[in-house]
Amino acid sequence: MITGAMDRGLHVIGPVRPSARPRSAALFLDRDGTLMLDRAYLADPAGVELMPDLLPALRHAMGVGLPLVVVTNQSGVERGLITWADYEAVAARLSDLLAAQGVQITLTLACGWLKPGGTGETNADHPLRKPNPGMLAEAAKMLDLDLSRSLIIGDRWRDLEAGRRAGLAQGFLLGSAEVVVSANRDFAVTLLNTPGASDRLRDAITAAARPPQIAADP
Ligand SMILES: [Mg+2]
Numbered sequence: 156m157i158t159g160a161m162d163r164g165l166h167v168i169g170p171v172r173p174s175a176r177p178r179s180a181a182l183f184l185d186r187d188g189t190l191m192l193d194r195a196y197l198a199d200p201a202g203v204e205l206m207p208d209l210l211p212a213l214r215h216a217m218g219v220g221l222p223l224v225v226v227t228n229q230s231g232v233e234r235g236l237i238t239w240a241d242y243e244a245v246a247a248r249l250s251d252l253l254a255a256q257g258v259q260i261t262l263t264l265a266c267g268w269l270k271p272g273g274t275g276e277t278n279a280d281h282p283l284r285k286p287n288p289g290m291l292a293e294a295a296k297m298l299d300l301d302l303s304r305s306l307i308i309g310d311r312w313r314d315l316e317a318g319r320r321a322g323l324a325q326g327f328l329l330g331s332a333e334v335v336v337s338a339n340r341d342f343a344v345t346l347l348n349t350p351g352a353s354d355r356l357r358d359a360i361t362a363a364a365r366p367p368q369i370a371a372d373p
Contacts (some may be wrong), residue, residue, distance in 0.1 A: 164268035170261050178301040180363040182216045185309035186227035196231035198241035200248035212356050213258045219364035222261035226290040232267030264290040286313040288321035304363050327356050
């Protein structure tokens, strides 16, 4: 288990299970506004408030053996508004609250950078920062994931766009305010506040956990 900043821009907690099944899919999750209330640049663990809506889906994912991977932009680090120690305290509190609900995150990646090289400019484009797919690609290497069968849930277009760019199977968007990612018929996006969306998420999780079918000989 790795814990701590690998470099100034990428922070890693986990994996809790060092070897997921080979070529497992994963359920990628945004953190702020998805797992917990979005309190910008939160440094105080007392401010962590769990969002309950996804908990049944997260428990279902665990039940079918799908690793849960959190990918979170934490530009407050480069902005100087939070430290990695602050971030770790918040992450630990979130982990405790999730554990009390029967949910264990397999791996958590956070990008503390905005610009490549961390120049402090506000125009974000670090390759690890969503909407870029860098954190998802790093997680795939760490857990030997099959991204093409994996899913992402987030509350911002950046989350879904990162999923599309990483080649995931599909995404689920919380809330309704944000209009979605570049059109791509290979990447479906479901709005979770629409009728039937929770069932669709559950079905997608079940399907993602299934090993890919090997074509039978003709
Ligand atoms: Mg968010």
